[in-house]
Amino acid sequence: MTPHRTRNILICSGKGGVGKTTLTANLGIALARQGVRTAVLDADFGLRNLDLLLGLENRIVFTAQEVLAGSCRLEQALVKHKQEPNLALLPAGNPRMLEWLKPEDMQAIVGMLAPSFDVVLIDCPAGIEDGFKNAVSAAQEAIVITTPEVSAVRDADRVIGLLNTHGIQPIQLVLNRVRPKMMANQEMLSVNDVTDILALPLLGLVVEDEQVIVSTNRGEPLTLSGSHSPAALAYSNVARRLQGEDVPLPDPAKMGRGLRAKLSRLIKTKIF
């Protein structure tokens, strides 16, 4: 048997609002559904909302802060997801933790999680300041998420540079909120434009999907409901690729062009 090794994966973007937390939540659920013991760690202490997206906000009793202070055990702070027992959330403490939290503290937390999980997903705060540095120090690999916009790509590029200096390897890319139609009309950066600049292996393409907003507000990640929406499929494919499975990437030029997609669009427009 190979010795147990936990993968600590940082999910970061540089720019805010591109979908770090949404990816963390959905990827966490998707991995758990595939039988991987997964912990999601909210490293965004200033503006925490991973718990919201997972619908676990009201079940938080202790946080990472109490664990670090030694006033509770790790098991007490971990919030297990009801439908997906393979998934647990370690909530961020209060925003004042930012003042004293050190990279060693993050490493300590991740070290405590290691024995009981296969994958730890670290939801990184936006920006490249202390919060980012703390989060990076605890990770060995990273997923950079970006949208096909110049500002998001520029920030992602900066973050990749910083990850490289921290020796994070491998770094993979998820391109979020892709609009195939706009890409086809060259109104948006194409997948090639983005990968040209960032030069990272593409782990997933997630199309713009209104269902993401619905699920976020409900606190039920898309991957949880077994939804067949395109984004849900993309997230679970990201999880499968992360596990080393060879899942072909969709071609954005062909997305939403098939007969089924056309039919479903027709039905939607007729009814609503």
Place this chain on the structure above:
Amino acid sequence: MASQLLLATAASQPHRLRLAAAASATGSLVAEVGYALGALPPRGEWLSEELVLATGDWLLTVADLRELEPLLLQRGLRLVRVEAPVPEALVAAASLGVVTQLQRPEDGTAAYAAHEPTDPTEPQGLGLTIHQGTLRSGDHLQVEGSVLLLGDVNPGARISAAGDVRVWGRLRGVAHAGCQGNHQARIVAMQLRPLQLRIAESVARGPEDLPPRGYAEQALLVGGAIAIEPAEPIWGLPD
């Protein structure tokens, strides 16, 4: 060695004044500079109004530099750059709005030789630095001789060299060749799509249209303006 004034041989070059070691100086900075400027021919017979001051190990203060101003003004000279191996002098100069440059003491003489205005055709005296890896947004690679980058320069990144900038990859950020005033410096890239190009003191925006396929391109100064043309297949690396 006493303080030394190297006169510009071309109108586009500054004069260089290199101060002697502080320990060997007899008087104040003003006295030292005034002494060195004594070598200056009468006004109208020299080519440049610009002066570069290499301060050596002098720990200059803002007050010292202020005292220099009337002296230089009287001579019709303008201080354009201060080069020093010590941060004190650089900070003082920077706070007066003068361009500064850090000179490492161990290769200060070599760096100095590279700027000798007596041989303006020799673009570099410090050889070639090879850097492997892509420069990403926010990165800034600065080199004292010429640089060969094996990788891309992404938008938002900067690369600058006292000599040539050569990019074995795509140049999409900002490149500055001849950043210490070398007008012979050039920028060569497999794909030249920069945000901005600088050679010596000249600045140009990158071209808007796509490059012809399969050609490396180079940018160089032609009559004071930056021109882009296909690069010759042999890059002529320095020894």
